[in-house]
Amino acid sequence: MKILFDFLPIALFFGMFxxxxxxxxxxxxxxxxWLGFMVAGGVVGPTEAPVLLATVVVIVATLAQILWLKARGKKIDAMxxxxxxxxxxxxxxxxxxxxxSFIKWKPTVLYWVMGGSLLLGQLVFKKNGIKSLMSAQMTLPDAVWRTVNFSWVGFFAVMGFLNxxxxxxxxxxxxxxxxxxxGLGLMLVFVLVQAIYLNKHIKTDTTP
Known part of the structure; x- marks a missing residue:
């Protein structure tokens, strides 16, 4: 459900566009x-209007996500x-x-911020971000956690360039x-491939 929640602003952007x-x-x-007072020249033409309206929708949707989480007392992810x-x-x-052109850069910057955070955490602070998120659900050797972390770094880097x-x-x-x-399709494929990889390395409890 979280992945659907995360992709909701994108879906609304798509629908409005x-x-x-x-x-x-x-x-x-x-x-x-609606936007004439905010745009240079005060007039929006038919060519750029769809992306401008979609941009307003995605800003409002992202803000609404945060307000909804706050109202429910939920933790808001830094990302x-x-x-x-x-x-x-x-x-x-x-x-x-x-x-x-500006809004087209947003997914790339976000991908690179996420990937850069994981890379910086691993190399500089010796903290594995993926392990911190998933260690409560599974036990893996440290080497596998490092591989998983770097695989996400690579995925975010590639997605940024692809965008x-x-x-x-x-x-x-x-x-x-x-x-x-x-974006959603490639994310699901990546998660599926990673799940297959993780399944081979998950430590099982052998306590009688």
């Missing part, structure tokens, strides 16, 4: 009415705060300059599709 893309005149007039900061800063730049490649070599609609289906 697709709807606005199919109704560009409505999107342009709505974006101009969710980072995500809110990134989407607010880059999203605001996208809205003001009415250019999707940029799709974002700046294909139409925005293709990037939006990849952002939801490609």
């Amino acid at each position: 697709k709807y606005a893309e199919s109704s560009r005149d409505w999107a342009a007039s709505t974006a101009t009415e 969710l705060w980072v995500s809110l900061g990134l989407v607010t800063v880059l999203g605001s730049a996208t809205i003001y300059f009415h250019s999707e 940029l490649w799709v974002a700046f070599n294909f139409p925005t609609s293709t990037w939006v599709n990849f952002k939801l289906f490609g």
